[in-house]
Amino acid sequence: MKRLIIPLITIFLWFAGPACAKPGDAENGERIYAQRCVWCHGEEGDGEGAAAERLNPPPRDFTAAQYKIKTTAFDDDFANDDNMFRMIRDGMPGTAMPGWSDVLSEQEMWDLVWYIKTLAGLEEEPLGADMDYGTRIESSPESIARGKELFLEDDRCVECHGKEGKGDAAKGLKDDSGFRTWPRNLTKPWTFRASNDPKDIFARISTGIPSTQMPAFGDPASDKVLSVEDRWHVANYVNSLAKTDKVVAPENTVVKAEKFEGPLPGSPDDPQWEQTTPTTFFLVPQIVGKERFFTPSNDTVTARAAFNEGTIAILLEWDDRTRSIPGDETAGEISDPELAQDSIAIQLPVVIPEGSEKPYFGMGDVSHPVNMWQWKSGTTETPESVKLYNAMGFTEIEIRDAAASGIEARGIYENGTWKVLMTRPRKPADSEKDIEFSDGEFIPIAFAAWDGSNSEQGSRHTMTTWYWLLLKPDTGTGPAIAAVIVVLLLLAIQFWWVRSATPAQTTADRREQA
Ligand code: HEC
Ligand code: HEC
Structure with missing residues (x-):
């Protein structure tokens, strides 16, 4: 066993350990760049590649030499070679920047580093040393508690990241090139450009994120400066924010509806929801039907469900940095020019297909019609609402009366999270057009979401693929x-x-x- 562990550890260190700056051949780097990087970063390295306008955030402009991930001291202008190498090797989560370690050799990646440096005339610059990390303070309940105090104190981080760190403090932030940026949702570690390891967070807090509004808290001239020790506490706190029960687990494909003997949870924040199991799915931008959509702002939705003799209730929760209510002045100021309502929809087949067959990925088709229940957040003039559609594909959509089918919906927004509860009688009002919710059956279910502040309307939205809803049959142990x-x-x-x-x-x- 030992004989196996040692090579494994070496391999692990080789992949994940710090890179060690190496010389590279800029000319060879230029050749690889023209093949692999030009589509996004542009021929001149100015970030104006052919794909750029569809990307959010946009590809880096290498001529400005501003790198988001740098571990040099806060007053050092540039990232070092190791920083660039790491981003090329690992990519930047939550963005279009892929990692290249499967495609390029280590030497080829160093060649790229050296070529990219020439784009900003940096080839002669000496390599900046790593910042002072002091002595690492390991995470502990005490350190996390201290970190939380510092996070909240004088709105230090809350000012942008919000009370619970979901990036929802209402602000219209732009990066140095005028592109819209959002404070990171710190409860979603998979969107961190580096990682949510406390050491990475420590570095981001210390130097900030160059070219964006994320400030450098290692700067002694700042009135919000934090000591090395305090930066470790804050880093441990931010690391602890990773939501454990709202993380996508690819093996979880079923929303398990729990049976209630009496009344169902009556509101989106009813504590009885704790008795159900949350299942979280990735939302991807809609690119099947026209108009295609490439720049989403929300990436997951969490579903829970409960049922009793007569009714099914589905609770949907998703983080959205903005409560988009058209007509609202503050919402208008921070949104894209066309502010629309926030919205969420549930899609279900009218007839539950046999076996493992599912309706067409989009909005059903002629032989597989779907029900769509769509909730909208309302405007300053109109209250929230729910609509019912029957669709047989993208163009054949019938608007029906949601109330006549017994569909009801209610939403609440708090600290960057929408919670929307939708209910319907289990028996269909119209058995030709509405689904019946029987227990023990795997019912296909899909979701779609719209962030109204991100100009998401109509076909511009995010969606999940088909998953399953299961009304768990009686689990009474006696009969079993x-x-x-x-x-x-x-x-x-x-x-x-x-x-x-x-x-x-x-x-x-x-x-x-x-
Ligand atoms: C599909 C588009 C795409 C391709 C292809 C691509 N990149 Fe990127 N790259 C991006 C985006 C988008 C960002 C900016 C992410 C952000 O701002 O958070 C980025 C950022 C970077 C950064 C900046 C890292 C930092 O710390 O700020 C480097 C370096 C980089 N890319 C190198 C490369 C190299 C080298 C290649 C080719 C081997 C390449 N990229 C190919 C989209 C791409
Ligand atoms: C003035 C606004 C502002 C303040 C104050 C602020 N941040 Fe940020 N923060 C941002 C923005 C904007 C980003 C995203 C930058 C980008 O586009 O990549 C960000 C990103 C981050 C990230 C993501 C790192 C990564 O790898 O992606 C972390 C962690 C973070 N901030 C922590 C903090 C902490 C902790 C504090 C308080 C000590 C803080 N921020 C204060 C605006 C702010």
Whole structure:
């Protein structure tokens, strides 16, 4: 075993450990760049590649030499070679920047570093040393508590990242090139450009994120400066914000609806929802139907469900940095020019397909019509609302009366999270056009979401693929145990019957068979 562990550790360090600056061949780097990087970063390295206008955030302009991930001191203007190498090797999560370690050799990646430096005339610059990390303070409940105090104190981080760190403090931030930026949602570690390891967070807090509004808290001239020790506490706190029950687990594809004997949870924040299991799915931009959409701002939705004799209730939760209410002045100021309502929709087939067949990925088709329940957040003039559509593809959509089908919906917004509860009777109002919610069946279900402050309207939205909704049949242990006993009894009787009916084999018989 030991013999295996040592090479494994070495391989791990080789991949994940700090890079060690190496010389590279800029000319070879230029050749690889023209093949692999030019589409996004542009021929001149100015970030104006062919794909750039569809990307949010936009590709880096290398001529400005402003790198988001730098571990040099806050007053050092540039990132060092190791920083650039790491981003090329690992990519930048939450953006279009891919990691290249599967495609390019280590030397090729160093060649790229050296070529990219020439784009900003940095090839002669000496390499900046790493910042002073002091002595790392390991995470502990005390350190996290201290970090939280510092995070909240004088709105130090809250000013942009919001009270719970979801990036929802209402602000219209722009980066140095005038592109819209959002403070990171710190509860979603998979969107961190570097990682949510406290050491990475420490570095981001110390130097800020160059070219964006994320400030440098290691700057002694700032009135919000934090000591090395305090930066470790804040880093440990931010690391602890990773939501554990709202993280996508690819193996979780079923929303399990819990059976309630009495009334269902009556509001989106009813504590009874704790009795249900949350399942979180990735939202991807809609690029199947026209008009395609490439620059989403929300990336996950969490679903819970409950049912009783007569009704099914589905609770959807998703983080959205802005409560988009058209007509609202502050919402208008921070949004894209056309402010629309925030919205969420549930899609279900009218007829539950046989076996594992699911309706068409988009909005159903002629032989597989779907029900869509769409909730909208309302405007200053109109209250929130819910609509019912029957669709047979993107163009054949019938608007129906949601109230007549018994659909109700209610949403609340708090600290950067929408919670919307939708309910419907389990029996269909119109059995030709509405789905019936029977227990024990795997019912295909899909979701779509619109962030009204990100000019998401109509076909510009995010969506999930089809997953499953299961109304869990009674799990009462009494009947289940009884069933097991009956089965065991039947087996015992059969066994006895088979044995008594088969004539005893002799040793000679067995030898003959062998
Ligand atoms: C599909 C588009 C795409 C391709 C292809 C691409 N990049 Fe990027 N790259 C991006 C985006 C977008 C960003 C900016 C992410 C951000 O601002 O958070 C970026 C950022 C970077 C950064 C900045 C890192 C930092 O700390 O700020 C480097 C370096 C980089 N890319 C190098 C490369 C190299 C080298 C290649 C080719 C081997 C390449 N990229 C190919 C989209 C791309
Ligand atoms: C003035 C606004 C502002 C303040 C104050 C602020 N941030 Fe940020 N922060 C941002 C923005 C904007 C980004 C995203 C930058 C980008 O576009 O990549 C960000 C990104 C981050 C990231 C993401 C790092 C990564 O790898 O992606 C972390 C962690 C972070 N901030 C922590 C903090 C902490 C902790 C504080 C308080 C000590 C703080 N921020 C204060 C605006 C701010």
